Amino acid sequence: MDADQPEARYLAGKAALALRRLPEALDHLHRAASAMPRHAAYAVHFARALAATHRTGDALQVANIALGLAPDDPLLLHSLGTTYMQCHAHERAAAAFRQAATLAPDNPACRFSFATSLIFSGDVAQAETELEACLALAPGHWHAHATLSRLRRQTPAHNHVDRLLALAADVDEEPVASMHTHVALSKEYEDLGDFAKAFDQLVIGKSPVKVAIGYTIDRDQAIVDALIQAFPEPRPQPAGHPSAEPIFVMGMPRTGTTLVERILSSHPEVYAAGELENFGVALERLSGANSPVMLSPDVIRRAGSISWETLGEVYIASTRPATCLKPRFIDKLPHNFLYAGFIANALPNARIICLRRQPLDSCLSNFREPFSETSPLHGYSFDLLDTGRYYVLFDRLMAHWKRVLPGRILEVDYETLVATQEASTRQLLEHCGLPWNEACLHFERNQAPSTTASSVQVRAPMHRDAVRRWTKYEEQLKDLRTLLSDAGIDCDR
Known part of the structure; x- marks a missing residue:
């Protein structure tokens, strides 16, 4: 691959990053970002690669540069928020997620990530509002359902059991989504005092994942x-x-x-x-x-x-x-x-x-x-x-x-x-x-x-x-x- 093809380097780096081929991703994205240092997307994904390889200080430096290049792009801001989270720069992550959600209020991923940052900072009430907004946009967003169940102790008058049961029927062929849904159900049943059902939901949700990953001791x-x-x-x-x-x-x-x-x-x-x-x-x-x-x-x-x-x-x-x-x-x-x-x-x-x-x-x-x-x-x-x-x-x-x-x-x-x-x-x-x-x-x-x-x-x-x-x-x-x-x-x- 020629060094004067930054777009090709960028695409190859993103693909390698998705496949967790981290040294390859870092090399391609470094070359792309170096060739075009004012290109926001190249900088954002180079920062992602640095964070993924635990080069935290370098990742923060590049992310800060990228933030100045992409102040109004919600998807790039969302990616930067994730990078800041990986680098434990939580205040900066929250600001990036907030701006992304403000710019793209109809994007469920942006609303969900903003909600997550609110939980980390202790603002449970606003996080709950953001999670419900995410679910209004994407009713099958299982991660939002699971997160919502953990925010409060559920009561007979206020719980999500029926909604989670409906979701479980839809995602039971997807082991990860199913696990999170059934674990959320377990938490809610436990809050409601039905411990037998709570335990059964754990087994139902987790057993397929054990099979899928083939774990042994x-x-x-x-x-x-x-x-x-x-x-x-x-x-x-x-x-x-x-x-x-x-x-x-x-x-x-x-x-x-x-x-x-x-x-x-x-x-x-x-x-x-x-x-x-x-x-x-x-x-x-x-x-x-x-x-x-x-x-x-x-x-x-x-x-x-x-x-x-x-x-x-x-x-x-x-x-x-x-x-x-x-x-x-x-x-x-x-x-x-x-x-x-x-x-x-x-x-x-x-x-x-x-x-x-x-x-x-x-x-x-x-x-x-x-x-x-x-x-x-x-x-x-x-x-x-x-x-x-x-x-x-x-x-x-x-x-x-x-x-x-x-x-x-x-x-x-x-x-x-x-x-x-x-x-x-x-x-x-x-x-x-x-x-x-x-x-x-x-x-x-x-x-x-x-x-x-x-x-x-x-x-x-x-x-x-x-x-x-x-x-x-x-x-x-x-x-x-x-x-x-x-x-x-x-x-x-």
């Missing part, structure tokens, strides 16, 4: 085995990178990681950077592995030759510029528990916190969540017993890290956190080397955007509504309890 088992083999014994602390800025909050998803992030980021010295994949990306790139997934036994084996200091330096640099705004920052990717050994050695002054939650509640909360079917981290979540098997792996790995990294990881019990808020908050701040600040007790006043599945819940004061949720599904969880108990896990705590 074997790959995750191999990763945990390789990690334990790579870190067999306690070692003297290597030099690593000296930064004390990062606070890693990890654990099984849906176990309180967002709550801890909101508590800590209410402190004036702490910035919430979001769920960053940066550490895993840095490890994979420095390992030289050619792996289709970010973490694999091959990556783990090759990583033994990486300089710890270089790994820490590359990670810190990759989080810039956002993380240099305050003295400390939180990286809240739950599955960083897989990387705890590497993190502890590459960043010896980083603080690490792992959330633990009652095992049955942990598994149920993961099974209730409609994780992306394309995620390499959540394949277990489409089957309840697979989720139990994954929890066993998590428990085994955390026991191993506790042995080989003595004193490095503070394990926080979710139930204790919500029962003893001030004492637990003081423990968290002490572990992080932060002075006491009263604002941490009022995390619900934290105005920072929250982009996780808990974005609505974390704007309410501390409550115990999710504690012992498993008791509402005791009959349905019998086999899970047996699986966990047989693995030596105490389900009665």
Whole structure:
């Protein structure tokens, strides 16, 4: 392909981006944007490619340039909003989505994305209005239906069950749309107190996705085995990178990681950077592995030759510029528990916190969540017993890290956190080397955007509504309890 054909480069780059052939997409779009630096679409999609390859700082620079080139194009603004979201620039994303929805009020995708940004910023009432506007334009927009069901606790007088049942009949041949619809139905039935129907809807929605992705526990088992083999014994602390800025909050998803992030980021010295994949990306790139997934036994084996200091330096640099705004920052990717050994050695002054939650509640909360079917981290979540098997792996790995990294990881019990808020908050701040600040007790006043599945819940004061949720599904969880108990896990705590 000739370098003087920017349009051909652009089209080839967009196609490669859609197919997730990221190095190829980056090359084509870089060449197109360089040949015609004032072309808005070329700049927008080059920024998308940079974000997709985790070059966050570069992506933000190009996106800001693109914003100036396309101030009145709703589709390009929508794409820029998505790029800003990927780069955790949530205020800029919200502004782009708002402008796109204003310019194209009849475009359901623009209305939906604007609604999503409103949820992240805590404006539930306007988000609900935007979602209903989206559905008026596109009644079959299953993602809008599913999102709407999560905004509030449903009641007999105000729910969407009939509408969701009608939608489910229309999308049952589409596994992803069907999953989100049935999970939404499950949530609404649970709100209405019909727990048997709620659980049945989870099984109906998730089972086809498990079949479609062909998940088995074997790959995750191999990763945990390789990690334990790579870190067999306690070692003297290597030099690593000296930064004390990062606070890693990890654990099984849906176990309180967002709550801890909101508590800590209410402190004036702490910035919430979001769920960053940066550490895993840095490890994979420095390992030289050619792996289709970010973490694999091959990556783990090759990583033994990486300089710890270089790994820490590359990670810190990759989080810039956002993380240099305050003295400390939180990286809240739950599955960083897989990387705890590497993190502890590459960043010896980083603080690490792992959330633990009652095992049955942990598994149920993961099974209730409609994780992306394309995620390499959540394949277990489409089957309840697979989720139990994954929890066993998590428990085994955390026991191993506790042995080989003595004193490095503070394990926080979710139930204790919500029962003893001030004492637990003081423990968290002490572990992080932060002075006491009263604002941490009022995390619900934290105005920072929250982009996780808990974005609505974390704007309410501390409550115990999710504690012992498993008791509402005791009959349905019998086999899970047996699986966990047989693995030596105490389900009665």
